[in-house]
Amino acid sequence: MHFHDDALFPENQDKLVITAAPYGPEWEPDDFREDLPLTMEEHVQQAVDCYEAGASVLHIHVRELDGKGSKRLSKFNELLAGLREAVPEMVLQVGGSISFAPEGEGAEAKWLSDDTRHMLAELDPKPDQVTIAINTSQMNIAELLTADDVAGTSLARPELQETYREMTIPAGPGWVEEHLRRLQAAGIQPLFALTGITGLESVERLIRRGVYTGPLNVTWTGIGGGMEGPNPYNIMNFVQRVPDGAALTLESLMRSVLPVNTMAIAMGLHTRCGNEDTIWGRKGERMTSVQQIEQLVRIAGELGREVATGKDARDIYKIGTTYADADETLAKLGYAPNRRPGQVGFTHHA
Numbered sequence: 001m002h003f004h005d006d007a008l009f010p011e012n013q014d015k016l017v018i019t020a021a022p023y024g025p026e027w028e029p030d031d032f033r034e035d036l037p038l039t040m041e042e043h044v045q046q047a048v049d050c051y052e053a054g055a056s057v058l059h060i061h062v063r064e065l066d067g068k069g070s071k072r073l074s075k076f077n078e079l080l081a082g083l084r085e086a087v088p089e090m091v092l093q094v095g096g097s098i099s100f101a102p103e104g105e106g107a108e109a110k111w112l113s114d115d116t117r118h119m120l121a122e123l124d125p126k127p128d129q130v131t132i133a134i135n136t137s138q139m140n141i142a143e144l145l146t147a148d149d150v151a152g153t154s155l156a157r158p159e160l161q162e163t164y165r166e167m168t169i170p171a172g173p174g175w176v177e178e179h180l181r182r183l184q185a186a187g188i189q190p191l192f193a194l195t196g197i198t199g200l201e202s203v204e205r206l207i208r209r210g211v212y213t214g215p216l217n218v219t220w221t222g223i224g225g226g227m228e229g230p231n232p233y234n235i236m237n238f239v240q241r242v243p244d245g246a247a248l249t250l251e252s253l254m255r256s257v258l259p260v261n262t263m264a265i266a267m268g269l270h271t272r273c274g275n276e277d278t279i280w281g282r283k284g285e286r287m288t289s290v291q292q293i294e295q296l297v298r299i300a301g302e303l304g305r306e307v308a309t310g311k312d313a314r315d316i317y318k319i320g321t322t323y324a325d326a327d328e329t330l331a332k333l334g335y336a337p338n339r340r341p342g343q344v345g346f347t348h349h350a
Helices: 040-053 073-086 114-122 158-165 173-185 197-208 232-241 254-267 289-303 310-317 326-333
Strands: 018-020 057-060 091-094 129-133 189-194 217-221 247-251 270-273
Touching (some): 018 289, 040 057, 040 289, 057 073, 073 114, 091 310, 114 173, 129 173, 173 189, 197 232, 197 326, 217 232, 232 254, 247 254, 270 289
Parallel strands (some): 018 057, 018 270, 057 091, 189 217, 217 247, 247 270
């Protein structure tokens, strides 16, 4: 991304898109019962509350009544139907892992099978977005956890930390290409959740080969454990490589969420918060998803940056937009064009 001299002036920045992730599949309900919904009515109300607080994108997981993360697509369909009625303008984004939480005591924390995740393209009603991981990698969400992060929660249990420590993301090239094909055929936009620059480079190659032809909406996932950590140098190196035509959201975990989001707001990027990322405000003090959203709205207000409505977010993310081919996609995103036969030197758009 290119920063002009006036790029930090809020009047020259897109409105701030706040993604809320308020369904925290890694937590057990007693970790923060007032902010972790169980019933379908509570799931829908959580979305309404987040929207009214200022979030325009909803990252979706579903919990069963026994408190475990749901792996039933019928539950996702039920929730999506309720959300379409309750928050019709909100961008609905289903988490591509479905639920990575262990199913029971001693079970593994793991992503579901390739075939099961492909079924997200058949959700009805369909979501606006499904997050997609690129390249199989470690997802050790326990690596950066501190004693303060887990104090008084289920994550303080050594056996639960161990199962999360060993979790991986299955996202090989064959699965990625097929998943993109199915999502695009269904009219669902992928949200690329990337672990660092190598993932961004893989996405560019998919675009250059015409495998993906559409807007580029990216989340930098700075949660460590096989992904980049919440280091400002990591963030800026990644930002530098993202093309100007993309929309970039920064994501981190626990008490790194607020400073990372504050940097995103100042730089004209977008933010994500909610109990999937953290349940903490100040050290040792729990903070609800809605309170986190309200905090980001206040910070944006101090910087003079307007917060996006649901309609604004749809326009910024270009929901429903597709491009004809690799050439058009590269031009729209701000990537240099593919090299033509016999062409030498650097390529550029006229």
